[in-house]
Amino acid sequence: MVFRFRIPSHWRAKPFRYRLIVYRCEDCGMVHQYPAIICRKCRSTRLRHTQLPQTAKLLSFTVVRQAPVGFEELAPYIVGVVEFEDGTRLVTQLTDCEPEELKIGMEVEAVVRKITQDGPSGLIIYGFKFRPRIV
Numbered sequence: 579m580v581f582r583f584r585i586p587s588h589w590r591a592k593p594f595r596y597r598l599i600v601y602r603c604e605d606c607g608m609v610h611q612y613p614a615i616i617c618r619k620c621r622s623t624r625l626r627h628t629q630l631p632q633t634a635k636l637l638s639f640t641v642v643r644q645a646p647v648g649f650e651e652l653a654p655y656i657v658g659v660v661e662f663e664d665g666t667r668l669v670t671q672l673t674d675c676e677p678e679e680l681k682i683g684m685e686v687e688a689v690v691r692k693i694t695q696d697g698p699s700g701l702i703i704y705g706f707k708f709r710p711r712i713v
């Protein structure tokens with residue numbers, strides 16, 4: 579059996595995947611998705627973890643019909659760019675809706691969903707996706 583996902587990297591990604599925890603540089607403001615010792619942009623070591631809000635604004639989206647390896651069973655699916663209130667932007671999958679229901683500028687909220695599975699008996703990867711906000 580060949581595993582596409584490495585368990586250690588999966589565990590390092592858990593704070594981001596499940597709780598939207600990011601690492602913001604206190605000197606230049608760059609946001610790092612995964613724990614880092616130094617900032618990739620300015621080389622500062624002053625990184626502070628912070629949690630992104632659970633809601634964001636939809637900036638753009640598209641429907642993926644030719645999925646990359648590992649995501650074939652999900653196609654077609656919707657990928658979009660969302661922006662949080664602090665200006666942080668994120669490329670993410672949109673779920674629980676049809677493309678016709680999406681409007682640029684609408685509010686979306688984070689939900690945890692299955693992302694993919696490493697073969698029929700492999701690791702199941704969960705993480706956040708965004709859906710139209712339910713009020």
Ligand SMILES: [Zn+2]
Pocket residue numbers: 603604605606607608617618619620621622
């Ligand atoms: Zn920096």
